[in-house]
Amino acid sequence: MEQKDSHLVERCLQGDRTAFAILVERYKRQIYSVTYSMTRNHADADDLSQDTFVRAYENLGRFNLGTNFRSWLCRIAVNLCIDHIRHKKRFPEDSLDDQLEQLQGQNVNPQQEIESDELMQNIMAAVDSLPRDQKTVVILREMQGLEMKEIAEIMKCSEGTIRWRLHYARKKLQKKLQSYVEEA
Secondary structure (H helix, E strand, O other): OOOOHHHHHHHHHOOOHHHHHHHHHHHHHHHHHHHHHHHOOHHHHHHHHHHHHHHHHHOHHHOOOOOOHHHHHHHHHHHHHHHHHHHHHHOOOOOHHHHHHHHHHOOOOOHHHHHHHHHHHHHHHHHHOOOHHHHHHHHHHHHOOOOHHHHHHHHOOOHHHHHHHHHHHHHHHHHHOHHHHHHO
16 A cells, blocks of 8 residues: 655654655656756756755655645755756856767657657757746646646745746747647
């Protein structure tokens, strides 16, 4: 029988390390998905995912057992990603590693796969061009499938604000990707 997150957190606070390992196993894929969606870099996503769990472990005493652990964990991941992105903008690195990583991940196969990759790159570029708050909402809602209430908890704002940001983000994405919609 699967244990509730709050019970596992309580066990962690009592010194049970295996309880935290269960939480890590339960959420590692989702946290990696969030960090990768925000950074578009596998190495950064790996590092930020690990940092998320380290930060969560260090701050378990601050976790309110009446709240959603997954939301709390996602908020940590999103905040770490935002800090990481800000740092990269201030101190740009040589992007050769990023370019090599992208080339290694590409499949040079049939024309349809190339067109699909091009479409995905354009969608991701359009998402990346959104203001940070709108981009975060799109990633959490459309890519992670989180509910509005949970996104509001993660971003520390009202559900109405989340709906507004998502609405305007979708309008911007629709405008940016209109040529692809027309072709389909």
